[in-house]
Amino acid sequence: MPAPITTNTLFYGDNLPILREYVTDASVDLVYLDPPFNSNRTYNVLFRQESGAESEAQIAAFEDTWHWNRAAERTYYELLENAPPHVSQMIDALHGFIGRNQMMAYLVMMAARLVELHRVLKPTGSLYLHCDPTASHYLKIVLDTIFGPLNFRSHINWIRSDAHSDVKSKWASITDHILFYTKSTTYTLNPQFKSYPDRTLREWYLYLELPDGSVRKMTKNEIETQVVPIGARRFNTGDMSAPAGGGMAAINQDTGKPNGWYIWKGFHPPTRGWRYSPETMQKLDQQGKLLYPSKPNGRIMLKRYLDEQKGVMVGDTWDDIQQIRAMSAEQLGYPTQKPLALLERIISAGSNEGDVVLDPFCGCGTTIAAAQKLGRRWIGIDVTHLSIALQKYRLTQMFPDAAFAVIGEPTTEQGARQLARDDRFQFQWWALSLIRARPYGGDAGSKKGKKGADRGIDGLITFIDEAGGKAKRVIVQVKSGKVKSGDIRDLVGTVEREGAALGVFLSLEPPTAEMTREAVAAGFYQSPGWGTTHPRLQILTVGDLLAGRARVDMPPTERTFKAAGRVKDDGGAGQPGLFD
Numbered sequence: 001m002p003a004p005i006t007t008n009t010l011f012y013g014d015n016l017p018i019l020r021e022y023v024t025d026a027s028v029d030l031v032y033l034d035p036p037f038n039s040n041r042t043y044n045v046l047f048r049q050e051s052g053a054e055s056e057a058q059i060a061a062f063e064d065t066w067h068w069n070r071a072a073e074r075t076y077y078e079l080l081e082n083a084p085p086h087v088s089q090m091i092d093a094l095h096g097f098i099g100r101n102q103m104m105a106y107l108v109m110m111a112a113r114l115v116e117l118h119r120v121l122k123p124t125g126s127l128y129l130h131c132d133p134t135a136s137h138y139l140k141i142v143l144d145t146i147f148g149p150l151n152f153r154s155h156i157n158w159i160r161s162d163a164h165s166d167v168k169s170k171w172a173s174i175t176d177h178i179l180f181y182t183k184s185t186t187y188t189l190n191p192q193f194k195s196y197p198d199r200t201l202r203e204w205y206l207y208l209e210l211p212d213g214s215v216r217k218m219t220k221n222e223i224e225t226q227v228v229p230i231g232a233r234r235f236n237t238g239d240m241s242a243p244a245g246g247g248m249a250a251i252n253q254d255t256g257k258p259n260g261w262y263i264w265k266g267f268h269p270p271t272r273g274w275r276y277s278p279e280t281m282q283k284l285d286q287q288g289k290l291l292y293p294s295k296p297n298g299r300i301m302l303k304r305y306l307d308e309q310k311g312v313m314v315g316d317t318w319d320d321i322q323q324i325r326a327m328s329a330e331q332l333g334y335p336t337q338k339p340l341a342l343l344e345r346i347i348s349a350g351s352n353e354g355d356v357v358l359d360p361f362c363g364c365g366t367t368i369a370a371a372q373k374l375g376r377r378w379i380g381i382d383v384t385h386l387s388i389a390l391q392k393y394r395l396t397q398m399f400p401d402a403a404f405a406v407i408g409e410p411t412t413e414q415g416a417r418q419l420a421r422d423d424r425f426q427f428q429w430w431a432l433s434l435i436r437a438r439p440y441g442g443d444a445g446s447k448k449g450k451k452g453a454d455r456g457i458d459g460l461i462t463f464i465d466e467a468g469g470k471a472k473r474v475i476v477q478v479k480s481g482k483v484k485s486g487d488i489r490d491l492v493g494t495v496e497r498e499g500a501a502l503g504v505f506l507s508l509e510p511p512t513a514e515m516t517r518e519a520v521a522a523g524f525y526q527s528p529g530w531g532t533t534h535p536r537l538q539i540l541t542v543g544d545l546l547a548g549r550a551r552v553d554m555p556p557t558e559r560t561f562k563a564a565g566r567v568k569d570d571g572g573a574g575q576p577g578l579f580d
Helices: 015-022 069-080 085-099 100-121 136-147 198-202 221-226 278-286 340-350 366-373 385-398 414-423 424-433 485-496 513-521 542-547
Strands: 007-011 028-033 044-045 059-063 123-133 150-158 175-182 208-209 215-217 233-238 301-305 356-359 376-384 406-409 459-464 471-479 502-507 524-526 533-535 537-541
Touching: 007 385, 015 100, 015 150, 015 376, 028 100, 028 340, 059 376, 069 085, 069 100, 085 100, 085 136, 085 533, 100 136, 100 524, 123 136, 123 340, 136 175, 208 221, 233 340, 366 376, 366 385, 376 385, 385 424, 414 424, 414 542, 424 471, 459 533, 471 485, 485 502, 485 513, 485 537, 502 542, 537 542
Parallel strands: 007 376, 007 406, 028 123, 028 356, 356 376, 471 502, 502 537
Antiparallel strands: 044 059, 123 175, 150 175, 208 215, 208 233, 233 301, 459 471, 524 533
């Protein structure tokens, strides 16, 4: 078995072998997963220009159009042979019912991983699986089989948006589904609360306690506008009668009267007696929470201050968290990004401070960011270097002092060469992350790319140099194979054609002497804002970057990845997008 993971860790790679190799049995308190939906569409990362429009080309991070291929077949037979018998029987039955198609490939992929996630959960652990209606019913069968139907807890409906007015062929799709399972009957579920609806405030919280201690009813205008005087405390009133059948209402065997039957400051008790003991009444009186009537025969009421109430307990329909919209300050440019508030609710409910949270499809890292913010330990896994790069930027920007490890990325030139041999696009995304450049180009529908679509641009760095905030660009080309002087001349032409300030040639191989001469001949960029001078064409090697011997020589105001807002001491985390 692997040694326990002791630090917050990001893993690059397929989560199935990573779970098996690195995550020990019963070591995780909470799993949240938002796997690719079986929606028959390409799962793309969209990069946007400074104008906000979609880039001409898009990077396909991975595809969630699952096909029944050799990998699916291999995983299917592996489940039949090695999974627990009840899981094998379930998969075999689904295979006979559904057939060999995309849905079955998706379910096979998920079942293999859910078996591992069940293994790594502690006996007190919980799992929240985020999905859409196309596969939620099948996934529930898989989860019932692996976790046991008695360990199903909730089917949460997240109402992520308002209804669409242009939907004519079906009811508008405005919900996602979150399936909540536990490993046993002992688990963590901390109640969560949301703000009272306006109707509750308008109909119930109708009284004000002013700074001088006086009490009055709210005016009609205050109720309509929900604006109260500075320093005033809003409250409603509660009955002081003991509940029927218990508590202070119990009959005293000696007196034959309710235990709460006593006179308080000249006021006789209600019919069932006081709700509270004399000692508690004294404390409430000292705290100013007793509202005395103006008449001797009136009733004492309890003041329930609005600012002391937790709100409405959250049920299995979540309608108070909106999906991230295009202009949201939290937008990072990742198409399936979930709101930080959504993950904060799940992590707060399903774990406690210091617990371990695992996200095996961590995308742009919202689960990781929420876990870090809430004081949990975490493990994140993703299959693209682009995603890992986004998460590293996000963590270091939101939590400058956060310590974490990254496993699976090349740390040596030899490792970089192996990555280039395995997948040149993964190499390209990883290499660009070494200089914090935004990937650009590639075919939207395929990981293979499309020749010519990127117009000679693999990555971009954007910076603001002059007064007025006009953006300037650094164009980056990445080369993993042989290099020649013509590569530099081509980059010079691209820089001139695009009107860019600088060009960077990022190479796995060292440059030739002729390449260096071509780069020097390109001259310099004079920064009007900083008064500095920078080589207009720069050649950087992966080896030098890994060794810390090189960096991009440019004005210091680069803004390629917008800062994900630093988490403040008060817990607030405004979060602008990573992409300009």
